[in-house]
Amino acid sequence: MSYGSADNSLPLKNFRTTKGRHGGVLDWILSTDHKRIGILYLISILSFTAVAIVIGLLMRLELIAPGETIVKPETYNALFTLHGVIMIFLFVVPGLQAIFGNFFLPILIGARDVAFPRLNLLSWWCYMIGALMAVLALFTGGGAPDTGWTFYVPYSVRTSTNVSLAVLGVFVLGFSSILTGLNFVTTVHRMRAPGMTWFRIPLFVWASYSTSWIQILATPVLAITVLLVAFERLFAIGIFDPASGGDPLMYQHLFWIYSHPAVYIMILPAMGVVSEILPTFARKPIFGYKAIAFSSLAIAFFGYLVWGHHMFTSGMSDTARWVFSLLTFLVAIPSAIKVFNWVATLYKGAIQMSPALLFTMAFIFLFSIGGLTGLIQGALATSIHTHDTYFVVGHFHYIIFGGTGFAFIAGLLYWFPKMYGRLYRMKPMYIGWGLMFVGFNALYFPMLILGWMGMPRRYYDYIPEFQFWHVVSTVGSWILVSGIILIAVEFFRARKHGPIAGDNPWGGVTLEWHIPSPPPHENFEVIPQVTWDTYDFEHGLPEKTAEGASHS
Amino acid sequence: MEKQVTLPYGKYVMVWFGLLALTALTVTAASLHFGKWSVLAAIVIATVKSSLVVLYFMNIKYEEKIFKIMLAVAILTLMVIMVLTFADILFR
Amino acid sequence: MSTAAHADSGHHLEHHQDHTGAKIGMWLFLFTELLMFGSLFLVYSDYRMQFPADFHFSATSLDPLVGTINTLVLLTSSLTMALAIAALDRNRQRIAVRLLGVTIFLGGVFLVNKYFEWSAKFAHDLYPGSETLSMMAEGERQFFNLYYAMTGLHGLHVLVGMIIIAVMLWLVARKPRQKHMLLDVQPARVTLQDANDRELLVLPADDHVHEVHVTLVYDQHEELSRRHLIHLENTGLFWHLVDLIWIFLFPLFYLIT
Numbered sequence: 087m088s089y090g091s092a093d094n095s096l097p098l099k100n101f102r103t104t105k106g107r108h109g110g111v112l113d114w115i116l117s118t119d120h121k122r123i124g125i126l127y128l129i130s131i132l133s134f135t136a137v138a139i140v141i142g143l144l145m146r147l148e149l150i151a152p153g154e155t156i157v158k159p160e161t162y163n164a165l166f167t168l169h170g171v172i173m174i175f176l177f178v179v180p181g182l183q184a185i186f187g188n189f190f191l192p193i194l195i196g197a198r199d200v201a202f203p204r205l206n207l208l209s210w211w212c213y214m215i216g217a218l219m220a221v222l223a224l225f226t227g228g229g230a231p232d233t234g235w236t237f238y239v240p241y242s243v244r245t246s247t248n249v250s251l252a253v254l255g256v257f258v259l260g261f262s263s264i265l266t267g268l269n270f271v272t273t274v275h276r277m278r279a280p281g282m283t284w285f286r287i288p289l290f291v292w293a294s295y296s297t298s299w300i301q302i303l304a305t306p307v308l309a310i311t312v313l314l315v316a317f318e319r320l321f322a323i324g325i326f327d328p329a330s331g332g333d334p335l336m337y338q339h340l341f342w343i344y345s346h347p348a349v350y351i352m353i354l355p356a357m358g359v360v361s362e363i364l365p366t367f368a369r370k371p372i373f374g375y376k377a378i379a380f381s382s383l384a385i386a387f388f389g390y391l392v393w394g395h396h397m398f399t400s401g402m403s404d405t406a407r408w409v410f411s412l413l414t415f416l417v418a419i420p421s422a423i424k425v426f427n428w429v430a431t432l433y434k435g436a437i438q439m440s441p442a443l444l445f446t447m448a449f450i451f452l453f454s455i456g457g458l459t460g461l462i463q464g465a466l467a468t469s470i471h472t473h474d475t476y477f478v479v480g481h482f483h484y485i486i487f488g489g490t491g492f493a494f495i496a497g498l499l500y501w502f503p504k505m506y507g508r509l510y511r512m513k514p515m516y517i518g519w520g521l522m523f524v525g526f527n528a529l530y531f532p533m534l535i536l537g538w539m540g541m542p543r544r545y546y547d548y549i550p551e552f553q554f555w556h557v558v559s560t561v562g563s564w565i566l567v568s569g570i571i572l573i574a575v576e577f578f579r580a581r582k583h584g585p586i587a588g589d590n591p592w593g594g595v596t597l598e599w600h601i602p603s604p605p606p607h608e609n610f611e612v613i614p615q616v617t618w619d620t621y622d623f624e625h626g627l628p629e630k631t632a633e634g635a636s637h638s
Numbered sequence: 639m640e641k642q643v644t645l646p647y648g649k650y651v652m653v654w655f656g657l658l659a660l661t662a663l664t665v666t667a668a669s670l671h672f673g674k675w676s677v678l679a680a681i682v683i684a685t686v687k688s689s690l691v692v693l694y695f696m697n698i699k700y701e702e703k704i705f706k707i708m709l710a711v712a713i714l715t716l717m718v719i720m721v722l723t724f725a726d727i728l729f730r
Numbered sequence: 731m732s733t734a735a736h737a738d739s740g741h742h743l744e745h746h747q748d749h750t751g752a753k754i755g756m757w758l759f760l761f762t763e764l765l766m767f768g769s770l771f772l773v774y775s776d777y778r779m780q781f782p783a784d785f786h787f788s789a790t791s792l793d794p795l796v797g798t799i800n801t802l803v804l805l806t807s808s809l810t811m812a813l814a815i816a817a818l819d820r821n822r823q824r825i826a827v828r829l830l831g832v833t834i835f836l837g838g839v840f841l842v843n844k845y846f847e848w849s850a851k852f853a854h855d856l857y858p859g860s861e862t863l864s865m866m867a868e869g870e871r872q873f874f875n876l877y878y879a880m881t882g883l884h885g886l887h888v889l890v891g892m893i894i895i896a897v898m899l900w901l902v903a904r905k906p907r908q909k910h911m912l913l914d915v916q917p918a919r920v921t922l923q924d925a926n927d928r929e930l931l932v933l934p935a936d937d938h939v940h941e942v943h944v945t946l947v948y949d950q951h952e953e954l955s956r957r958h959l960i961h962l963e964n965t966g967l968f969w970h971l972v973d974l975i976w977i978f979l980f981p982l983f984y985l986i987t
Binding site: 269275340 | 748750751754755758761762763764766767769776780781858859864868869871872879934
């Protein structure tokens, strides 16, 4: 399979060249074109993530030796809080939904845009304003919050650091998430092309749709929770203050009622990306389309039932503990179904290797490790031992970074040619993958060991027995980041100087591969009439369908 | 040329009378000192009032099925959250 | 290459309002409010269960008469809102405008009552952070914390609702502006643009276009107001939600004595 097109130039009229009413940057930051908004999210999200990565490196550097290494303890508390707040609220929660969902959801269902384009732009502005408020909190009031990204009471209402501004920023960010979810649900219900039935929509759309429901129903609970923290700090309305009869556990409940479903906001679109990439590079339909579709919905629903597993040692009733433990084991089932289906998709497929596929396979491996370590914590007896240790830190990095993070890169590798019209060089991506895979496991596997040995999380100092694995972990962080840099540099270069990709470099069959790269402003010249099944590599190839034929 | 989407004026007024009556009911029930049951009574009456508002004022009764399904999902989610939280606070 | 019919099916529905879609969007937003206030009710029921006597006692300091009046005020405003929408649905633009005015007025009455209620409390040194409050029993303190948080947030929603209804009133009442259209016929492309340079109609490159017929139909002024109907319906949905929240707040704070 040779990639690239015979043509030597990008299509003249694409979504980047469309002239708006203002000219220049204003045409982008005031654009209601879902593709431009997707790119805006891409740029802003990656910028914040880069900062959070640097903070992570600093944290690892501090932990390479016991005692003070490069920062004071108070600074270290602020560092891990900031790392968490940025990575969670500014990267993985909006992440794939805001970037790939915005860019591709309408195209995948044959629509010209989302249901509410202006609301979509508002979503991005809420993201930027919320992010700016969080950044401002670092430099104003009492300075950067040191509560951890979870803002537990009573410390969060007593600390002199600028928690108020930070949580109000989170409140505004919540609106961004809600508006995106609202937009996508309406879009999928109302704007599918003729013939695009519910069971013909691509699995990324199923994932995005399920995610949107979580965004709509779970985020408001976080909104009121952070608002109440702000009320307590600003107006002395002490709803969680134990000194006036408040229940700090109530805070934890409300916080995790959002934050557990939030992790499914993080992972579902990533799983959707995996479900798109595998059929294309195995050149056969996804195994068990309906099972994966229903699993997405099941994960979204079950995700609401398990939040108490973050609170096993908090003082909850015994009844609650075993109820949540049981439910936690149940929620693993739909994810497992997906993993089995993905592997079955590859079985007896005509595999074409590519960096996108390699990152996808790494996702399956790393996500599985993360999931299995989750089960250990779902069981009450072992959870008592691992709670608040590095085991948890290792677990969630395997899931969020090994899962969402790797899937994000896979998605970029897969869809970059469509978004930019150009191809990247394979070699830096393969080498980058190798560095990232080795570095990732060197960085995070020791955390599982350290946690099991008893190293607490969010600790600045530790006993000398732990140092060996900390050194391994820190060295792993350097290897990992060098891989990231290699890949990032190649992406940057390829944006402007890569060879022309053409409409369908990978031979995909979903609708985005039926239109030019980059896509024109209105996506489709003529709205397609869909008569083929989603992953049909016989009848779904662009050259075989009516619109593909008419377009060429 | 466009189809009417609302009900006859009189129907809305009837619903309003129903709401007024239920309000009178809940106020009198409160002064009757049912003790433990007064909270339950208040919530039941409030639920009936809400149903009137949702079904008729907000037109859910006459909307397409998808609206009813979505509303049910939202209410179900809230119920589930409340029940599971009570699994903790009720048994501490 | 496309036939005329093909181009037509691709384009003539481009700027048609999707009423159902807009309504779905509004209901989805209402669900967020349901979950947000629902969480507050969850906190309320937790503390109510822990401090039943304190909650009973604190509730006696609220005036059930004012609460009842406010309930009747909001219920009536929901009626006038529903009637306003029904009026606009029947092209009775003037009646709709008047009913919207009454709705806003009733919302104002509610807020004025709230203002007097809160002022009375403040005058008795019963506000968050006050000394009197800090010396009361735990359950009483939480009752008032929840009272201020929940009725405060609700009042904010009443205010926002009033502003939105006021905007809708203005939109429904005003005469529509002159619409200037530009019909541009190029050899390969025909566009119809409105006064804001928005393309209302685009026919793609087609050598076989011989004639273009455009018929502009101007509605009566009253019928033209009807194009705001979906937005007014959505406004009504928000206003009814504000009423719904109060339907639960009222008994739980005022009637549990």
